[in-house]
Amino acid sequence: MEAARIDPRLPEGAPAPAPVLQLRGVERRYGAFRPALGALDLALGRGEFLVVQGPGGCGKSVLLRLMAGLERPSAGSVHIAGEDLAALRPRARAHMRRSLGYLPPGAGLLLQRSVLHNVALAPWVAGNEREEGLRRARAALALVGIDPDRQGDLPVGQLPAGERQCVAVARAIANRPALLLLDDLIAPLDTARADRVLNVLSQFADAGIAIVATQRADAGAAAPLPAPWPARARALRLSDGVPVLPAVDSGPAA
Amino acid sequence: MSASPLNVAPARAGALQLALRLTLGRPITLVLFAVCAALCLATLLLGALAWSRLQPLQAPAWMHAQALVLASGAAGENDLSATGAGLRQVPLVVAAEFIGRDAALSQLAQRPGLAGLGLRELRPNPLPDAFVVDFAPGSSADAVEAAVAQLRRCKGVESVQYQPEPYRRAQALSAALRPVALLVGAALLAGALLGAALAARLRAPPDPQELRLLILLGAEPAVVCRPYAYAGGLAMLVAAALAWWLARAVLAQLDAPLAQLAHDYALHWSDQALTPAGGALFCGALALLGALLAALRARSALAAALRDSEY
Numbered sequence: 001m002e003a004a005r006i007d008p009r010l011p012e013g014a015p016a017p018a019p020v021l022q023l024r025g026v027e028r029r030y031g032a033f034r035p036a037l038g039a040l041d042l043a044l045g046r047g048e049f050l051v052v053q054g055p056g057g058c059g060k061s062v063l064l065r066l067m068a069g070l071e072r073p074s075a076g077s078v079h080i081a082g083e084d085l086a087a088l089r090p091r092a093r094a095h096m097r098r099s100l101g102y103l104p105p106g107a108g109l110l111l112q113r114s115v116l117h118n119v120a121l122a123p124w125v126a127g128n129e130r131e132e133g134l135r136r137a138r139a140a141l142a143l144v145g146i147d148p149d150r151q152g153d154l155p156v157g158q159l160p161a162g163e164r165q166c167v168a169v170a171r172a173i174a175n176r177p178a179l180l181l182l183d184d185l186i187a188p189l190d191t192a193r194a195d196r197v198l199n200v201l202s203q204f205a206d207a208g209i210a211i212v213a214t215q216r217a218d219a220g221a222a223a224p225l226p227a228p229w230p231a232r233a234r235a236l237r238l239s240d241g242v243p244v245l246p247a248v249d250s251g252p253a254a
Numbered sequence: 255m256s257a258s259p260l261n262v263a264p265a266r267a268g269a270l271q272l273a274l275r276l277t278l279g280r281p282i283t284l285v286l287f288a289v290c291a292a293l294c295l296a297t298l299l300l301g302a303l304a305w306s307r308l309q310p311l312q313a314p315a316w317m318h319a320q321a322l323v324l325a326s327g328a329a330g331e332n333d334l335s336a337t338g339a340g341l342r343q344v345p346l347v348v349a350a351e352f353i354g355r356d357a358a359l360s361q362l363a364q365r366p367g368l369a370g371l372g373l374r375e376l377r378p379n380p381l382p383d384a385f386v387v388d389f390a391p392g393s394s395a396d397a398v399e400a401a402v403a404q405l406r407r408c409k410g411v412e413s414v415q416y417q418p419e420p421y422r423r424a425q426a427l428s429a430a431l432r433p434v435a436l437l438v439g440a441a442l443l444a445g446a447l448l449g450a451a452l453a454a455r456l457r458a459p460p461d462p463q464e465l466r467l468l469i470l471l472g473a474e475p476a477v478v479c480r481p482y483a484y485a486g487g488l489a490m491l492v493a494a495a496l497a498w499w500l501a502r503a504v505l506a507q508l509d510a511p512l513a514q515l516a517h518d519y520a521l522h523w524s525d526q527a528l529t530p531a532g533g534a535l536f537c538g539a540l541a542l543l544g545a546l547l548a549a550l551r552a553r554s555a556l557a558a559a560l561r562d563s564e565y
Binding site: 068070090091094095096097098099102104108110121122125126171 | 461463464467468469470471472473474475
């Protein structure tokens with residue numbers, strides 16, 4: 001199948017924007033227990049690819065939910081494109097959410113609905129017409145290796161786990177967001193699909209899109225990211241909600 | 255597989271399209287809802303209409319206790335006025351209508367059956383001046399009889415004619431009918447509410463998973479709820495129109511017998527018709543109510559779906 005391409009590049013000569021994502025002293029506590037996420041400072045510029053690693057329960061998903069504005073930090077602040085999420089009104093927060101791509105844990109798909117419907121949901125919510133939404137969905141599906149003509153009308157529930165994950169990734173990228181937050185990205189994918197998806201994401205990062213992905217990894221000494229992660233990806237290892245490696249500074253990747 | 259309904263559309267026209275799809279996409283549900291809701295609404299409409307036609311609600315004459323007070327034969331005009339004033343002072347008396355002997359004679363003379371009886375022969379033993387005394391509606395029979403005894407002691411009163419038994423029977427009948435009427439009314443209301451609840455349950459609630467996902471993708475709650483609100487308004491509009499048609503059909507059959515019944519029992523009965531303007535108002539108001547209830551339901555489902563999320 002010939003993969004369609006989406007060119008998400010920003011206009012030439014655009015002024016360098018503020019960090020796409022910035023966390024300042026972010027902490028998340030649930031009740032009186034130890035913090036799920038310790039005080040964390042992080043800045044992510046355009047085109048940066050950050051992989052948050054750690055064992056189960058170390059705070060990876062909490063971190064992504066905080067970044068997506070789905071949880072409120074107990075302390076500190078989360079800024080997207082310079083805007084403090086906690087200070088945004090609900091309408092502005094909804095608008096902000098439309099401009100990022102979020103892959104929730106478990107993919108968050110409507111299993112009874114068709115593949116195309118699930119992916120087109122994102123552009124439709126963003127205000128695109130029905131046909132435009134479907135067109136974007138088809139393009140995004142083709143990018144991640146799902147044939148929209150053959151599989152587009154299938155209920156998502158009929159697909160194997162790896163393909164469902166691809167559908168969810170397609171939905172996350174369908175709106176050409178400025179920031180991609182991908183929770184537990186590659187665990188459900190086989191090697192070939194993981195390569196393909198990460199290759200696509202690498203192209204997105206080349207075009208200036210900031211990406212944060214999480215990966216479950218056993219606790220241990222910090223190590224460079226192995227394949228299939230692209231070379232440009234940097235790691236942030238969490239242990240008990242505290243970073244083991246220093247967070248990535250702002251600024252686009254070389 | 256055809257494209258499933260997508261329950262989000264930023265534009266109002268798109269939301270209306272989705273609402274139409276939500277409403278017409280399940281015709282059996284729509285018909286069941288419309289019939290149940292229409293039966294409830296028609297019952298309430300007919301009840302309200304009957305109530306308004308009986309306004310101002312007055313107890314009929316036969317439900318009042320009345321007494322005929324005969325004044326002393328030799329009383330002059332001033333004495334009669336004083337007697338009338340004295341009668342009105344008695345507790346429970348709400349009216350004392352004076353009927354003079356001449357007026358009584360002329361009324362008798364106008365009756366066809368009495369025309370040839372030579373009423374002038376009554377001159378030597380003339381009809382007395384009289385007062386028709388009305389007691390307050392709803393007074394107990396004992397209290398009325400005590401008031402009658404007091405009337406007898408009033409100055410200028412020759413005698414008081416009062417038959418306690420009919421009023422006692424009417425009181426007993428009224429006391430027996432009131433709980434029955436309340437019971438029937440309560441049963442009708444409960445039936446209407448039950449029907450409304452049943453009708454509301456027939457409307458499929460929004461899918462919580464889909465609502466959660468829509469919010470996750472950045473849909474505004476108002477935009478998410480809008481198609482459901484429109485669909486609720488449309489369904490209620492259909493039910494209201496059906497209820498209006500049912501009420502008109504029932505009234506067409508029952509209007510004349512009900513008016514006759516009211517006349518026979520001396521009840522006030524106004525002749526109000528179900529006008530097209532009233533129908534439009536009724537349907538419009540209920541469509542708005544349906545939209546409001548559906549919006550509240552969608553909001554509630556949305557809140558439940560997002561309960562895990564702080565935002």
